[in-house]
Amino acid sequence: MKYVVVIGDGMTDLPLKELDGKTPLQSAQTPNMDFIAKNGSSGLLKTVPEGMEPGSDVANLSIMGYNPKKYYTGRGPLEAASIGAELSDNDVGFRCNFITVDEGMLADFNAGHISTAEASQLIEALNKSFYRFGKFYLGTSYRHLFVLNNKDAASLNSTPPHDVVGEPIFEHLLKPEDHPFSIKLNELMQKSSDILTKHPVNKKRIDEGKKPANMIWLWGQGTKPQMPVFKDNYGLRGATITGVDLIKGIGTYLGLTNVHVPGATGYYDTDYCGKVTFALEALENHDLVFIHVEAPDEAGHAGDIQEKIMAIERIDLRILGKLLEELPSLGDFAIAILPDHPTPIDIRTHTSDPVPYAVYSPGCESDDTESYDEVAVEKSFKNSSKELMDGYQFLKFFIKYSSKKIQ
Numbered sequence: 001m002k003y004v005v006v007i008g009d010g011m012t013d014l015p016l017k018e019l020d021g022k023t024p025l026q027s028a029q030t031p032n033m034d035f036i037a038k039n040g041s042s043g044l045l046k047t048v049p050e051g052m053e054p055g056s057d058v059a060n061l062s063i064m065g066y067n068p069k070k071y072y073t074g075r076g077p078l079e080a081a082s083i084g085a086e087l088s089d090n091d092v093g094f095r096c097n098f099i100t101v102d103e104g105m106l107a108d109f110n111a112g113h114i115s116t117a118e119a120s121q122l123i124e125a126l127n128k129s130f131y132r133f134g135k136f137y138l139g140t141s142y143r144h145l146f147v148l149n150n151k152d153a154a155s156l157n158s159t160p161p162h163d164v165v166g167e168p169i170f171e172h173l174l175k176p177e178d179h180p181f182s183i184k185l186n187e188l189m190q191k192s193s194d195i196l197t198k199h200p201v202n203k204k205r206i207d208e209g210k211k212p213a214n215m216i217w218l219w220g221q222g223t224k225p226q227m228p229v230f231k232d233n234y235g236l237r238g239a240t241i242t243g244v245d246l247i248k249g250i251g252t253y254l255g256l257t258n259v260h261v262p263g264a265t266g267y268y269d270t271d272y273c274g275k276v277t278f279a280l281e282a283l284e285n286h287d288l289v290f291i292h293v294e295a296p297d298e299a300g301h302a303g304d305i306q307e308k309i310m311a312i313e314r315i316d317l318r319i320l321g322k323l324l325e326e327l328p329s330l331g332d333f334a335i336a337i338l339p340d341h342p343t344p345i346d347i348r349t350h351t352s353d354p355v356p357y358a359v360y361s362p363g364c365e366s367d368d369t370e371s372y373d374e375v376a377v378e379k380s381f382k383n384s385s386k387e388l389m390d391g392y393q394f395l396k397f398f399i400k401y402s403s404k405k406i407q
């Protein structure tokens, strides 16, 4: 049996007046998603446990079959794994953003999407000046890592910079403010400003009218998570296909193969067809592939309805369409479509609301859901005796569902 789980990041939404009260998923042409819902089984899934932030890390960990309440330690350590930084048991990995500060305000959480080449020079300068504090690792664009060798720092309260854009820096520094590590690291953030402001990379950016990366922001810290390997847990050889470091980081801890797809960008322009080609190839020596597409989430954050609809239609046509065409030649197969969390256009950020899933395997039970969208799946769910499933139980359900042939 071959399994494919297609994750449209942030794909679900709320009704929009611009779409006459429909959601982007309802408005998009999605014949393949609808086929899966109609001929398979659908329902609602709670991917973000009560009391946790609706981050892509938490939600995707759920979908990949692991309870975030039990295994999630922070975003930093997941990203560390994806960039090849190995954490010791006493290390704490912080996500380190390059940000733009303007008159004490957090003006931009991504420093004008600074390039990795520019960031590389800045990371080098930071390591030269602050080697006594800890070590900086280069990631991609504005997303990097800082590692401190003392696990006590894991308990600090940190703030995601994208949540406080336009607000004063000093209000959102690490807390509690009198904790020895808060004092040390808040000082590090402030001092980074001196080094970065006068760096030639930033002088050039300002000259070119771009936003300078004039401060670092530390957040999302945690110690190395201890998670049982996917193969031991599910008895399946798994792989990931994604353009996003975070998902690769989860894959690394779970012992999944992170398949590199050259055109996977984690943005609108990602190579959808390339993802399927590499997924089908991976299925030759794996049992399950997670195909993750970031584009609908990016459109949600940007509040761009047309890009969101386009991303959904591309997932439908180029990924699901191709898979439904090609998978039968590999023998018995099962396919799933779902988002990790909603990223509603009107809110421009993630929510914790339950998400609709649909699964299909030829010859298995069908509950005849009209189409794959928020409204149709909820309606079919309410008319059934199904219960709201915890996200981390989804994979077990999917495997069980496709093992029961009724025809």
Ligand SMILES: [Zn+2]
Residues within 6 Å of the ligand: 009, 010, 055, 056, 057, 059, 297, 340, 341
């Ligand atoms: Zn997400």
